[in-house]
Amino acid sequence: MAQVGNSKEENKRIAGVHPLRWLGSMALNHSFVSLYIVIGIIIHQTLRFMIPVFVGDLVQYGVEPKSIPQIKYFATLILITGLISAFFDATMSWANEYLAATVERDVRSTYFKSLQEKNMAFHDSSKLGELIAINQNDMRSLYSTLAPGIRIFGEAFVSMAALTVIIFTQSWILGVTFLLLLPVWILSLRWYNNRLTPISIDQQNQFRDLSAQVQENLAGAEIVRAFSKEEREQMKFSVENNTYTSIWQARGKITAYYFPMLIAYGIGGILFLVAAFLATRNSFVLFGTTFQASLSLGAMVTIVGLIVQFRSPTFLLGRVLEFSSLGLAGVRKVQEVLGEDSHMQLSEAPVDHEIRGEVEYRNVSFAYNSEPVLEEINFTAQPGQIVAIVGPTGAGKTTLLKLLARLYDPQSGEILIDGIPISDYDLNSLRQSIASVEQDIYLFSTTIVDNITFALDDEEVSQADIEEVVEVSRVSEFVYDLPEKLHQRVGERGMRLSGGQKQRIAIARAFLADPKILILDDSTSAVDSQTEQEIVAAIKELMRGRTSFIITARLNMIRQADKVLVLEKGKLVAQGKHEDLLHNNTIYRRIFDPHMELPTMEEMS
């Protein structure tokens, strides 16, 4: 598949420009389409306004002199003009929609790629719901800004330009009058937009807040009832509901008293008056000069016909403005995400080396958002060794291992695999040599077998491989009892699996990935003892022949490890074999001594 999406540098630049400029530059990438849109709008609108002119001609040259041929001629001319205008309107609209769909697709690609490239720190701090909302809602906003947003704007202004020209052809005095009044119209639109935008955004935000509150109330239904808090919840709801309704009405007031339309009527009226003035005399005096002026009947009819046309662009602009502020805000959100600088440093010339599995941490320190998590970690693991990591919550065990797969990079120190710094490896190759079974297993909403074979392409795995892995990981203990067996859909929209079942699937997944280095986060409370035994057996199988790091609290695992790392508050306070540590290390012994007691109740209170 062709590489789509921008580079990081491009994305950063994007974040700094005004949304319209950005959209404009993307439109220009499709120059033919954009050109056709412009030409289409000009032709369409011009022809449309020629119709009132022809109506005037029909009256002037047909009705007045009582010439039927002329009437037929102009009527037919109007028919053809209208149809041609409609044709260009349609094709121009298609071009517009094509442009919008293309740009939306391309921006979506860029957005997706950019999200993939962001480091884990970004993903940890962003809300999945928001990223998804951007994909769904803000992409739509982007689309509607391009189509019909820009189209309508274009049409409105071209139509006003066409009107100006046509009015000029009927009477230069009227043309001048119109030109003088046009800025008032434009300013009224700006004024309207400035009043409407902030309150539109307010309404949208308040709707979101109101929804969030209801959502919480529904999710916590048990608690609300158990604690008898129904009335208080209602009061909380009232506050938000009232606020929303007020904003709604306030915005309604602004859109109802749509000032630009009044201006449009006013301009029409003034033109009518001036036209009446001109039509009823042959000349007039202004500032001491005599002007020859007159307006034919046909011209009068035309002018009157044109006045009625002001309504349409004004109305459409009003509609567009109602949505455009939200649309642009949406586009801005996309820009922001694209421009966020949270990327991994990639090596210019990645090393090509077959990993054996020797792992060394050299003075590794890591902080998360300026909060220190790991301090001066030093250890080495030989290929194929089992390393157990123990320590209280928050000691940094999980983070320690996330550094290995370069989900994060340490602030100082180095991690080396086979003596080569991991930042020198090609990122994807590095990660493909490492497999992890994490604490909170994420399964994709697809079949069990698809989840298991996730790490490999379809060609690389045979049915025999799958069955073997299913057996060895003890997935076989439960999967054949499921209705669809291996093809059972799981994940969010599939069957809910227990923690132990998910863990075994993740183990199978890791098996197939056949990594040189294995990371296991097994720090959860145990499940029932039968499942317990199965999982332990599967893990032991998995660790065979690989350098394995396991975060665990299971004594039998710890006993088996070639090395135990004891982490406390980010520091490596002890390392060695379990037996040796028990004998030599007081801290370690305190953890495992069964006679170690918690402070008594009295000491606590």
Add this chain to the structure above:
Amino acid sequence: MSRFIGDLDSYDRELSDLTLLRRYVEFIAPHKIYLFITIIAIILGSAFSLLVPFSLRSGVDSLVAGQTEAVFLAAAAYLVFTLGRWIANAFQKYYNTKFTALSTHDIRADLFKRVQEHDMAFFDSNKTAKILTRIMDDTTVIAEFVTLAGQIVTALLTAVGTVVVLFIFNIKMTLLALSVVPLLIISIMLFRSIARRLARAWRTSVSELNDSFGENVAGISISKSFGRQDQSRDEFETLNQENFWVNFKKSAFLSSIFPIVFAISNIGLFLVLYYGGIDAVTTGAISPGDIVLYVAYLQQFYFPILLLTNFYNQLQSGLAAAERIFTLMDVTSKVDKTGTDKLVPKEVEGKLQFDDVTFSYDGKVNVFDHFNLTINPGETVALVGHTGAGKSSIISLLIRFYELTDGNILLDGKDIKNYTLESYRSAIGMVLQDPLLFSGTIRSNIAYGLDEATDEQILAAAKAANLLEFIESQPEGLDTQLQERGRRLSQGQKQLISLARAFIVDPRILVLDEATASIDAYSEALIQESIDTLLSDRTSLVIAHRLTTVKRADRIVVLDHGHIIEDGTHASLLEQNGHYASLYQKYFAFQEVDNTVQNAD
């Protein structure tokens, strides 16, 4: 195990259109003054719309006749009429918004209130998202429809008025203008049926695309970990490209409606001008002004038809939304809420009796059949048994989430149905498997059950729940914001807060459902200790998963399919070597052997 009470969606279209209309009108009724103003504004607006072309006609005809003053008068009239029209439109839109917003506000408030009264059974069978959609989105749909209805009535009135006026003027010309209307309507109908199909395809494609997006982003650490990002992206791009085509086809097609309407109305204009013009010359019945009049009227005649043809669909959507709202409101509560006695928490001793209780969730299968259980004041009773044995049901019944089919539950000898639900529940503390915290501060969550809790009380509860160290480690202490149901906290910490929440109420009766979900070993120790404290000095009913809980209980009640099969202390039941003994072997034994207590210094 399904807890059937009735899936909202399973209701067929029960309410007639008229009923829906009537009930909706009830919500508008308090705001009817705004409705009246809207109606008057609509009428006036239409009237002015009809008058405007007359001013134009008058201007042209006066010019022809050489009546100079009349021309100016016509121009002035134009200004007056358009001003009137603008004011009338503004009033119409504003007051339409007003009564729509206010009635929607009332519907939402009513919906919310009624949902608070629904039983837990309702929440068991209906997803939060669906309920939320009804409260927020269906109400919006109705609001939008009402606004649209206002526009449509205006359009209808204008269109009818136009036709009437034009007929009075010149029948032939009017018929010519109307001759294209059938063509217009047929074209629009045809157009819409194709558009519907395209829209459906688009919706499916969008849904697939969004799902893929969500999945891939949610699983991004997995993709990264396994180095599978390129493959994920390829899959996504395929869907993206498909979506592009479907999107383009649908949007381009939909955008064609306006040129189509314009073209057809142009044909109408042609007919009027052609034959009307000839008539003007031959019979003189039509003046130049009349031509101007017709042209002006036609401008505002054809497009409202577009609005009108959409009306039926919008009406159906509106009615469907209204029905979803009213069915949500009408859900009845099965729990008997007629009790009026006020239970005073302090006076509760804490003796509980399940007296000949029969209960079923769905009316078909009995969970309990003449079930009896007595719990003495201050006793800690642990409930154990296989899934589906009835443990959660006992607790749910005790807290009156469901109603008994037969029998009674007695508190200190008195039927709990006699008490008001609120006073009764305030005497019972509850700790659930899922802590269910709310957004807000640690303080507001701990103090949830106790209005006007003092900081002293909050801190005392925190202490008892082993939370003090954690609270002190947070820069904001008690005022630390918890987002989105306590996102940043570990499962263990959330559990501790829910324990504190129960502590602060200091209930005479406690109900505890121990979580089986993963809790880190360190918090585990704190939780065990805290639970131990919580269970003392009150009557406690615990669904136990921890060995420590079960050992500590005064009594263990073993349930099987709604019956008590064993009842005794941990030691005595082990001796019996019956069901409890085998349950112990399967679920609890390992907790003793391999238990590693992780302890920070």
